[in-house]
Amino acid sequence: MRYGTRRFRKSRLVFGHGTSSAGEEAAYLLAHALKVRPEALPRLLEETPSPRQRAAALRLFERRVNERKPAAYLVHAAWLGDFRFYVDERVIVPRSHIAKVLREELAPWIVEPLEVRAALDLCTGSGCLAILLARAFPRAQVDAADISSSALAVARINVKRYGLGARIRLIESNLFSALGGKHYDLIVSNPPYVTAGGMRRLPREYLHEPRIALAGGRDGLAVVRKILRAAAAHLTPGGLLVVEVGAGRRRTERALPYIEFVWPETGAGHPVFIATREQLLAAK
Ligand SMILES: C[S@@+](CC[C@H](N)C(=O)[O-])C[C@H]1O[C@@H](n2cnc3c(N)ncnc32)[C@H](O)[C@@H]1O
Numbered sequence: 145m146r147y148g149t150r151r152f153r154k155s156r157l158v159f160g161h162g163t164s165s166a167g168e169e170a171a172y173l174l175a176h177a178l179k180v181r182p183e184a185l186p187r188l189l190e191e192t193p194s195p196r197q198r199a200a201a202l203r204l205f206e207r208r209v210n211e212r213k214p215a216a217y218l219v220h221a222a223w224l225g226d227f228r229f230y231v232d233e234r235v236i237v238p239r240s241h242i243a244k245v246l247r248e249e250l251a252p253w254i255v256e257p258l259e260v261r262a263a264l265d266l267c268t269g270s271g272c273l274a275i276l277l278a279r280a281f282p283r284a285q286v287d288a289a290d291i292s293s294s295a296l297a298v299a300r301i302n303v304k305r306y307g308l309g310a311r312i313r314l315i316e317s318n319l320f321s322a323l324g325g326k327h328y329d330l331i332v333s334n335p336p337y338v339t340a341g342g343m344r345r346l347p348r349e350y351l352h353e354p355r356i357a358l359a360g361g362r363d364g365l366a367v368v369r370k371i372l373r374a375a376a377a378h379l380t381p382g383g384l385l386v387v388e389v390g391a392g393r394r395r396t397e398r399a400l401p402y403i404e405f406v407w408p409e410t411g412a413g414h415p416v417f418i419a420t421r422e423q424l425l426a427a428k
């Protein structure tokens with residue numbers, strides 16, 4: 145643990161794919177080498193690893209430094225809360241702040257989770273949010289759409305692992321284009337939202353992620369604007385739109401002053417907004 149942490153600090157690695165420091169990243173890789181969940185690690189730290197475990201950990205540490213790949217890609221596993229997902233470089237590493245509001249079944253905005261019958265995860269990537277939707281709203285049929293067929297191949301692996309094939313439909317679609325006239329009680333989306341300037345300055349770790357999953361146009365809000373224009377036509381009366389914008393509340397409100405968003409407590413800078421179908425219609 146100590147060796148990995150020091151080595152990562154010295155090599156000036158960048159974190160943000162499920163971990164936020166050299167110590168956490170070393171722990172993540174070490175846990176994988178020891179074949180335990182990351183939270184089980186503290187009670188093992190006084191024990192001596194076998195030569196094979198030590199070699200496996202050192203191999204992962206070296207790859208992390210030399211390849212500059214986020215740990216999740218090296219071990220093909222990412223955690224969102226208590227949920228583990230298969231990942232590879234066809235999708236971004238799951239870290240959406242929307243997971244936080246789904247953990248609470250979107251209370252108090254959704255009063256009765258069992259009444260959510262149709263939900264959509266737009267820009268589904270690995271399928272992580274579609275799976276959290278299916279778990280939070282047990283009576284919902286979930287559509288999971290992405291423009292990238294290779295991302296959908298990863299989503300298929302995760303949906304199968306969670307045994308949710310009967311409840312989650314994977315659809316190749318440029319935003320709403322392949323969804324026909326379908327209406328949803330709830331739409332969530334973590335779209336690409338990195339600004340053009342941000343894309344030029346991306347640390348090496350982020351260059352392993354698909355560009356199409358990150359690039360959000362000049363101000364980062366190009367895809368968000370398209371979603372806002374089309375969402376009301378796909379929501380049932382009283383339906384909710386939940387979108388992650390990354391840039392945070394201030395910048396989004398300045399760019400889109402005509403919509404009264406709600407910004408739940410999901411993280412620093414309030415990266416997620418909620419709007420109702422009626423607010424979106426009024427803004428039109
Ligand atoms: C930021 S990633 C989010 C992935 C996943 N929902 C998550 O939270 O980890 C954005 C995803 O949007 C997809 N995407 C980009 N443009 C799109 C479009 N016009 N229509 C549908 N999906 C799109 C990308 O392929 C990528 O998988």
